[in-house]
Amino acid sequence: xxDTPAAAPAGGPRRxxxxxxxxxxxxxxxxxxxxxxxxxxxxxYRAGSLKDVADKVGLTQAGLLHHFPSKxxxxxxxxxxxxxxxxxxxxxxxxxxxxxxxxxxxxxxxxTTIPGLVSLYCVLSAESTDPEHPAHAYFQRRYDxxxxxxxxAFTEVGRQGHLRTGVAPMAAARQLIAxxxxxxxxxxxxxxxxxxxxxxVAFLEAITTEKFQPASGPA
Amino acid sequence: xxDTPAAAPAGGPRRxxxxxxxxxxxxxxxxxxxxxxxxxxxxxYRAGSLKDVADKVGLTQAGLLHHFPSKxxxxxxxxxxxxxxxxxxxxxxxxxxxxxxxxxxxxxxxxTTIPGLVSLYCVLSAESTDPEHPAHAYFQRRYDxxxxxxxxAFTEVGRQGHLRTGVAPMAAARQLIAxxxxxxxxxxxxxxxxxxxxxxVAFLEAITTEKFQPASGPA
DNA sequence: CTGAAAACCTAGTACCCACTAGGTTTTCAT
DNA sequence: ATGAAAACCTAGTGGGTACTAGGTTTTCAG
Numbered sequence: 393x394x395d396t397p398a399a400a401p402a403g404g405p406r407r408x409x410x411x412x413x414x415x416x417x418x419x420x421x422x423x424x425x426x427x428x429x430x431x432x433x434x435x436x437y438r439a440g441s442l443k444d445v446a447d448k449v450g451l452t453q454a455g456l457l458h459h460f461p462s463k464x465x466x467x468x469x470x471x472x473x474x475x476x477x478x479x480x481x482x483x484x485x486x487x488x489x490x491x492x493x494x495x496x497x498x499x500x501x502x503x504t505t506i507p508g509l510v511s512l513y514c515v516l517s518a519e520s521t522d523p524e525h526p527a528h529a530y531f532q533r534r535y536d537x538x539x540x541x542x543x544x545a546f547t548e549v550g551r552q553g554h555l556r557t558g559v560a561p562m563a564a565a566r567q568l569i570a571x572x573x574x575x576x577x578x579x580x581x582x583x584x585x586x587x588x589x590x591x592x593v594a595f596l597e598a599i600t601t602e603k604f605q606p607a608s609g610p611a
Numbered sequence: 612x613x614d615t616p617a618a619a620p621a622g623g624p625r626r627x628x629x630x631x632x633x634x635x636x637x638x639x640x641x642x643x644x645x646x647x648x649x650x651x652x653x654x655x656y657r658a659g660s661l662k663d664v665a666d667k668v669g670l671t672q673a674g675l676l677h678h679f680p681s682k683x684x685x686x687x688x689x690x691x692x693x694x695x696x697x698x699x700x701x702x703x704x705x706x707x708x709x710x711x712x713x714x715x716x717x718x719x720x721x722x723t724t725i726p727g728l729v730s731l732y733c734v735l736s737a738e739s740t741d742p743e744h745p746a747h748a749y750f751q752r753r754y755d756x757x758x759x760x761x762x763x764a765f766t767e768v769g770r771q772g773h774l775r776t777g778v779a780p781m782a783a784a785r786q787l788i789a790x791x792x793x794x795x796x797x798x799x800x801x802x803x804x805x806x807x808x809x810x811x812v813a814f815l816e817a818i819t820t821e822k823f824q825p826a827s828g829p830a
Numbered sequence: 831c832t833g834a835a836a837a838c839c840t841a842g843t844a845c846c847c848a849c850t851a852g853g854t855t856t857t858c859a860t
Numbered sequence: 861a862t863g864a865a866a867a868c869c870t871a872g873t874g875g876g877t878a879c880t881a882g883g884t885t886t887t888c889a890g
Contacts, residue, residue, distance in 0.1 A: 414836060414887055434741050438658035442878065453878080455838045463878065511740055518737035521730055521799040522653050532800050556817075563813050566797065566805065573796055574789025580740035581751050586785065594782050598775075598818055633857055633866060661848065672848080674868045682848065837886065847876065856867070 421459055423449045428470050433512035436519050437467050437527065464526045471516075471530055474509065489548035492541070493596060497604050500572065500589045507583070510576050517573070539565050549600060559599045571595055640678055642668045647689050652731040655738050656686050656746065683745045690735075690749055693728060708767035711760070712815060716823050719791065719808045726802070729795050736792070758784050768819060778818045790814055 427448035431440040442463055446456040460466040481502060487495045503510050520527040546561035555561070572592060579586040593604040646667035650659040661682055665675040679685040700721060706714045722729050739746040765780035774780070791811060798805040812823040 412836085416887090417836080420837085436655065436657065436738060438654065441876075443876080452839060454840080454880080457879070458837060461879095514737045514740060517796055517800075518733045519655060519658075521733060521796065528800075535797060535800060559817065560813075563810060566794070567790055567810055567814055570791075570793025570797060570810070571786055571789050573793035574791065575785070575793075577736055577740065577792055578754060578785065578789060581736075581747075581754060591782060591786055591789070594779075595786055598778065631866085635857090636866080639867085660846075662846080671869060673850080673870080676849070677867060680849095832888105832890090834889095835887090837884100839882100839884070841881090841883100843878105843880075845877075848874100850873075851871090852869100853871100854867100854869070857865090858862105859864095860862085 417459075420449075424451075424456060424459055424466075425470055425473055428466050429474065429512060430508060432467065432470060432516065433508045434515075436515040437463075437525070438519060442466075467526060468530070470512075471527065474512070475534070489545050489552065490554065490602060492545040493549070493600075494604060496542075496568070496572070497589055497592055497596070500592050503576070504579070504583075504588055507580065511580055514573070514576050514580060535569070539569060542568060549602075554601050556599055556601060564599055567599075568592075568595065636678075639668070643670075643675060643678055643685075644689055644692055647685050648693070648731060649727060651686065651689060651735065652727045653734075655734040656682075656744070657738060661685075686745060687749070689731075690746065693731070694753070708764050708771065709773065709821060711764040712768070712819075713823060715761075715787070715791070716808055716811055716815070719811050722795070723798070723802075723807055726799065730799055733792070733795050733799060754788070758788060761787060768821075773820050775818055775820060783818055786818075787811075787814065 424445065428440075428445045430448065431444045434440075435444070442453050442456055445466070446453045449456070456466075460469060478499070482492075482495050482499055516527055517531050519525055520531045522528065542565040543561050546555065546559075546564045549555050550559075550561055555564075572588075575586065575588045575591055579588050596602070596604045643664065647659075647664045649667065650663045653659075654663070661672050661675055664685070665672045668675070675685075679688060697718070701711075701714050701718055735746055736750050738744055739750045741747065761784040762780050765774065765778075765783045768774050769778075769780055774783075791807075794805060794807045794810055798807050815821070815823045
């Protein structure tokens with residue numbers, strides 16, 4: 393894990409790349425990750441092939457494996473990269489309570505613009521349900537973390553009296569996550585007829601006493 | 612489609628098997644379908660192999676392909692078989708309104724006893740999100756049908772005044788389906804910590820004015 | 831400019847894939 | 861009992877898989 397090259401030790405400005413990769417290496421890695429992301433998104437991990445990825449970036453399979461030692465390592469790199477990106481998007485570090493929930497609605501809106509990423513997580517999370525799958529532990533950890541974060545948010549919302557009676561934060565969190573996941577499958581099958589953010593807002597407004605409508609309403 | 616042998620034309624009791632298969636053929640087909648179901652459940656369609664299926668029933672790949680002309684045909688047979696079974700379980704034909712919703716809770720209870728089937732639909736529905744997937748059309752049709760059925764139920768429930776204000780049947784149906792699908796992923800990742808029927812009941816009681824607790828409460 | 835490592839390639843390994851051709855064995859209606 | 865078809869097999873085809881060994885080209889610090 394975390395055996396990536398690059399990542400200069402930050403000595404002087406001219407000191408970079410501590411006897412490691414070359415100037416364009418990091419860019420190549422990013423290209424590869426983008427391609428791997430695309431492939432795993434549409435075919436899943438097991439059915440997606442290194443050749444598909446290599447072709448997309450104009451490399452041979454062997455050339456690809458010079459950057460990532462194995463298919464599994466490539467998957468892990470894709471997952472952690474995307475997690476970092478979405479964490480930045482959600483600005484989770486700061487948002488709490490209602491703000492976090494509103495952030496999730498926004499996230500859902502954003503998701504409608506990136507079917508590829510949505511597909512990646514749908515296919516991979518289902519696939520990784522098998523304990524033998526290399527991403528099994530990753531998704532267990534991920535769900536634990538996400539659920540924990542959302543439970544906290546609902547607890548906070550409840551403390552402020554914005555939760556409808558009879559709604560338990562734990563159950564609400566699980567349901568919200570399940571709803572968002574499930575909506576994605578329906579949306580991927582038929583983008584046009586599913587208003588993901590709309591449904592999430594409807595759910596949140598059904599279990600809280602707050603409004604969640606984002607900037608512009610649905611068509 | 613529906614090119615299965617067996618299925619006697621029902622003439623006399625001794626007349627069966629109209630110049631088609633032998634006595635044990637149907638049993639073999641069932642064996643094969645059970646094995647294919649297991650394989651596709653854990654590995655998905657694309658990564659699951661005919662060899663895996665053939666080995667499970669003690670056949671060669673060629674022997675298997677004598678019963679089902681292609682991998683795709685095998686998948687279709689597995690899907691339609693399981694659909695028939697779950698339709699019988701739900702006794703959908705009769706149940707309407709509240710009864711249908713209660714039937715869904717029961718279905719969810721039943722699902723907790725068959726992780727294999729749950730896994731099949733999770734993995735396959737995610738995979739089939741790709742328009743190129745052989746089960747793509749199947750799942751589009753399936754979701755349309757299920758949603759239609761549930762919309763009807765919520766509409767009926769609303770007519771009887773058991774729907775909370777502001778709840779639209781269409782949105783409720785979509786959310787219910789998404790919830791059930793999403794819960795399955797979480798449950799498959801960690802059976803012990805997710806009470807699927809409990810969450811479904813909680814959701815239904817949040818958007819209706821009825822009680823849905825089944826026979827025995829959760830632990 | 832040089833030389834050492836990074837980047838990348840060709841070629842190959844050993845294996846798995848869905849599917850086919852054509853033969854052998856088993857079933858069973860006549 | 862027999863013969864024709866169903867059931868099943870062996871042996872392949874042409875293709876794909878992840879990954880490796882070992883060489884060539886490119887980069888770039890000293």
